[in-house]
Amino acid sequence: MVNDLGFCLGLTDVRKNLPSVYVAVCGRRDAHMPRNVQKDFEASKAWLLKDEVIARGKVYYAKLIKGNSMFLAPRMVPVFNAIWGLPKRKEKDELSENARSVLKVLRKEWEMATADLRAETRIKEKKDLTAAIDELQRKMKVVPQEVVYVPKFTYIWTLAEARFPTEIALKMDRETAVRELARCYLSICGMTLLGDLSKTFGFYRWEAGRANHQLVDEGFAERVSTGVYKLNTH
Numbered sequence: 320m321v322n323d324l325g326f327c328l329g330l331t332d333v334r335k336n337l338p339s340v341y342v343a344v345c346g347r348r349d350a351h352m353p354r355n356v357q358k359d360f361e362a363s364k365a366w367l368l369k370d371e372v373i374a375r376g377k378v379y380y381a382k383l384i385k386g387n388s389m390f391l392a393p394r395m396v397p398v399f400n401a402i403w404g405l406p407k408r409k410e411k412d413e414l415s416e417n418a419r420s421v422l423k424v425l426r427k428e429w430e431m432a433t434a435d436l437r438a439e440t441r442i443k444e445k446k447d448l449t450a451a452i453d454e455l456q457r458k459m460k461v462v463p464q465e466v467v468y469v470p471k472f473t474y475i476w477t478l479a480e481a482r483f484p485t486e487i488a489l490k491m492d493r494e495t496a497v498r499e500l501a502r503c504y505l506s507i508c509g510m511t512l513l514g515d516l517s518k519t520f521g522f523y524r525w526e527a528g529r530a531n532h533q534l535v536d537e538g539f540a541e542r543v544s545t546g547v548y549k550l551n552t553h
Contacts, residue, residue, distance in 0.1 A: 325503035329388035396486035401496035417451035501530035513546030
């Protein structure tokens, strides 16, 4: 599924206008995530499937855009990294102190459980460690490598460059990356309306428009009206 689409969300439902593992597990487009997910069969099944996919390491998984957990096909990792990733030279200026501490430990140890990371970095509050890990995920620096339930529940964290070294090392300029993401998004949706691309991914309107115009010039997309594009199937 992920390799066919290019990317998808994790445990989200019909209220997010993107494909997700949960909706796929449910097998219906109108699926709604229940409040008590622990007792819901479909939510539990999607959660366990997510854990298995993480352990296999064939697709990229992390909290990325707007804090959403996402699965990426390997071919899309350079695209997302070019747009949201952070070069090493900018880490000192743009990462928080806690995030830099986590990154320093993982570059030394390569992998570590959440509790061990907290002890090693000496971050007192659990919420502060969680915020630091989320920050590093958004910047495509850190990913979960495994989910462990015994003797207690925890994530094992590792570096994104350790999990996907070839894809992270591949360089791409932002304009190309935005165009390729627009291509993938249009392939998934079939048609996009005015502001869809910029709203979904947080792009400037002019940036999203330029990407769509480039797809039209290629013959990949067809412009239906202002801001409305559909996949060219001819």
